[in-house]
Amino acid sequence: MIGIILFSYVFIFLLSPKDITDYTIADTVHWGETKNRLMLKTAYEYNSKEELQAFPKVLGDWNGYDFRYDESVYRALKADILLSRTYEKKNGSYIWIDIINSKVGDSFHNQKICLAGWDINNESISEFRIADPPNPFTKLYAKRLDYSKKNQSQIMVYWFMFKKVGSEDSVTMIRITTPVISNESNAFDSIKDFIENELFHTMYKQSDTETLTVSEDIINKYGNTGMAAMALALLIPAGLVFTGIRRKE
Incomplete structure (x- = not known):
């Protein structure tokens, strides 16, 4: 359950507008x-x-x-x-x-x-x-x-x-x-x-329909390093989910 919650938070955060606090x-x-x-x-x-x-x-x-x-x-x-x-x-x-x-x-x-x-x-x-x-x-x-x-x-x-x-x-x-x-x-x-x-x-x-997402902003700034960091951020909670499923089996 913790893994699913963490994965959801990370996923939503990465797809949210980069200036979401505004x-x-x-x-x-x-x-x-x-x-x-x-x-x-x-x-x-x-x-x-x-x-x-x-x-x-x-x-x-x-x-x-x-x-x-x-x-x-x-x-x-x-x-x-x-x-x-x-x-x-x-x-x-x-x-x-x-x-x-x-x-x-x-x-x-x-x-x-x-x-x-x-x-x-x-x-x-x-x-x-x-x-x-x-x-x-x-x-x-x-x-x-x-x-x-x-x-x-x-x-x-x-x-x-x-x-x-x-x-x-x-x-x-x-x-x-x-x-x-x-x-x-x-x-x-x-x-x-x-x-x-x-x-x-x-x-x-007026809302800008082309506002960058957090993930796009990270890629623009950090390139492959940013992509790797985002992948890791998603893989960790995904791993927790997978581990939990294996334990139930």
Whole structure:
């Protein structure tokens, strides 16, 4: 069993991007990775208050201005960094975005808690196309909540970001909300337009489909010596697996 685990770790490491420590995971949960994860590079350091405040207020046809919640909200969130902003278009569409960075798990409570007094009409996972093939990172997944009370309806989508390797333990949540003016389809299309056409390309660096893997980088730097070292790194755990099989026989 140890041999299989070691072999898997070495194999995955050799095939991973050489600059994997620069990557961030975007996912629908904040406590681990799911099948919805997306690996990407951020254009901003979201655990830096200065960089977050510098986030553009003009994104294409969307113009933004900051707002603040009641102070009780900030005390409850216990967030280290929080940016809240409204973005509007001339056609009347508008969304609210919250970028929350924190090392405190309580900051990322179930979003339904924030909707006390509202009826949750639908809970689902939304898909956003943020690149085209052959780029391997083409889809961003986010949780979606449709909710209403009396004559008001809104749609919220949100996802989380955290480092995969060599990171601090801070997590960032991106939350986008818009009111339903005419119907849910048009409201969601407004969010989709904002994320796919403006927000994503501002928040994240474009993934390079030709990024070298760790193994390719080793070969480029060390040639045959590097190849021999990688072969040895794979043969040792493979030998442990083989030895274990022989013992069972």
